Amino acid sequence: MDTRLQIINPDAFMPKELDTACQILKNGGLVAFPTETVYGLGGDALRTDAAACIYKAKGRPSDNPLIVHIAKADDMEKLALSVPDSAKRLAAAFWPGPLTMVLDKSELVPYGTTGGLDTVAVRMPAHRIALELIRRSGVYVAAPSANTSGRPSPTRAEHVWEDLNGKIDYVIDGGRVGIGLESTIVDLTGEIPMILRPGAVTKSMLEQVIGRVEYDPAVISRDIREDAAAKAPGMKYRHYAPKGKMVIVEGSRENVVARINGLVRQKEGESVAVIASQETRECYPGAEVYCVGSRKDESQIAASLYDVLRKMDDLGVKWIYAESFDSEGLGQAIMNRMFKAAGYCAVDADKG
Numbered sequence: 001m002d003t004r005l006q007i008i009n010p011d012a013f014m015p016k017e018l019d020t021a022c023q024i025l026k027n028g029g030l031v032a033f034p035t036e037t038v039y040g041l042g043g044d045a046l047r048t049d050a051a052a053c054i055y056k057a058k059g060r061p062s063d064n065p066l067i068v069h070i071a072k073a074d075d076m077e078k079l080a081l082s083v084p085d086s087a088k089r090l091a092a093a094f095w096p097g098p099l100t101m102v103l104d105k106s107e108l109v110p111y112g113t114t115g116g117l118d119t120v121a122v123r124m125p126a127h128r129i130a131l132e133l134i135r136r137s138g139v140y141v142a143a144p145s146a147n148t149s150g151r152p153s154p155t156r157a158e159h160v161w162e163d164l165n166g167k168i169d170y171v172i173d174g175g176r177v178g179i180g181l182e183s184t185i186v187d188l189t190g191e192i193p194m195i196l197r198p199g200a201v202t203k204s205m206l207e208q209v210i211g212r213v214e215y216d217p218a219v220i221s222r223d224i225r226e227d228a229a230a231k232a233p234g235m236k237y238r239h240y241a242p243k244g245k246m247v248i249v250e251g252s253r254e255n256v257v258a259r260i261n262g263l264v265r266q267k268e269g270e271s272v273a274v275i276a277s278q279e280t281r282e283c284y285p286g287a288e289v290y291c292v293g294s295r296k297d298e299s300q301i302a303a304s305l306y307d308v309l310r311k312m313d314d315l316g317v318k319w320i321y322a323e324s325f326d327s328e329g330l331g332q333a334i335m336n337r338m339f340k341a342a343g344y345c346a347v348d349a350d351k352g
């Protein structure tokens with residue numbers, strides 16, 4: 001398949017520049033596009049054939065449901081059997097934005113989109129291109145992250161191209177995305193709202209709007225076996241995984257630096273990289289260091305993490321030693337993705 005690429009400046013574009021992409025969506029084709037979180041691979045959410053093409057292009061297991069993207073909050077009424085008051089309040093507070101809500105699905109949504117589940121995940125993205133694409137095409141857009149299944153999600157169109165060129169119809173290059181980690185997923189179908197995937201909308205932000213919210217146990221677990229029990233089917237698969245073996249090193253700053261330097265020395269002659277913060281990047285003279293940003297600005301770390309993991313793959317790095325980060329706020333999402341990337345392999349540098 002011939003994949004076409006269109007470059008669009010998200011801050012200055014004419015809606016009609018999206019006409020080709022809209023036409024492709026309307027015809028059941030696939031368009032990758034930027035959102036504020038990561039790039040999505042879009043297709044018509046109400047067409048089983050389009051959903052099937054998405055699964056095929058990504059190499060994704062078909063029991064792993066897709067998020068349906070909308071451009072008007074009220075459209076969730078059409079996709080959901082009923083919309084609880086909590087969903088309305090969260091939509092008013094965080095949409096458009098990096099929040100996905102799981103609701104009981106209506107008849108309209110085919111099982112081919114929901115991976116056979118009776119629930120549907122809905123999100124209204126906060127990216128001008130994404131919103132205009134959905135609005136103008138008139139299509140509810142099913143969109144997983146636009147990566148090959150198992151690879152880090154794409155934060156730049158180049159990542160999409162690497163994974164999906166030749167497998168989809170169209171890629172809209174809207175530059176780097178802002179957030180860099182996938183949306184928060186909250187399940188509103190049970191008694192207590194449950195976070196199935198942490199993201200930029202944090203637990204305390206949700207609680208300020210709807211009161212008590214809990215994490216699905218798999219989210220805060222440090223055990224790979226818990227993944228299998230995850231409520232978001234996608235969270236059970238090995239995820240965000242670099243090709244090299246990644247180890248997270250926790251502890252005080254001095255101990256982490258010392259331990260990582262020790263680990264690096266043990267692998268002398270092999271291809272080793274260190275994921276470090278701005279504050280400590282100079283502390284590893286014997287290693288190839290990849291800085292993800294300053295500890296004072298977690299949004300920088302979130303925005304560069306997947307890009308750095310992909311670079312490691314490009315360079316064929318065999319061993320990756322990563323500093324760990326605070327797990328408050330956005331840090332919860334950062335550490336969740338890092339632990340998954342590492343297959344939960346971590347060492348405590350404070351212990352001998």
Ligand code: TXA
Pocket residue numbers: 035037038039040041064065066067100102114117119120121123125143144145146181182183185196231232233234235
């Ligand atoms: O930020 C995002 O959410 C991005 C952009 C493109 O919007 N999309 C994204 O989609 O991350 P994807 O398919 O890579 O991840 C969706 C996750 C999967 O883990 C899937 O299992 C879960 O959402 N999910 C989807 N529908 C669900 C449902 N009905 N119940 C539980 N989990 C669901």
Ligand code: MG
Pocket residue numbers: 144145153
């Ligand atoms: Mg994904």
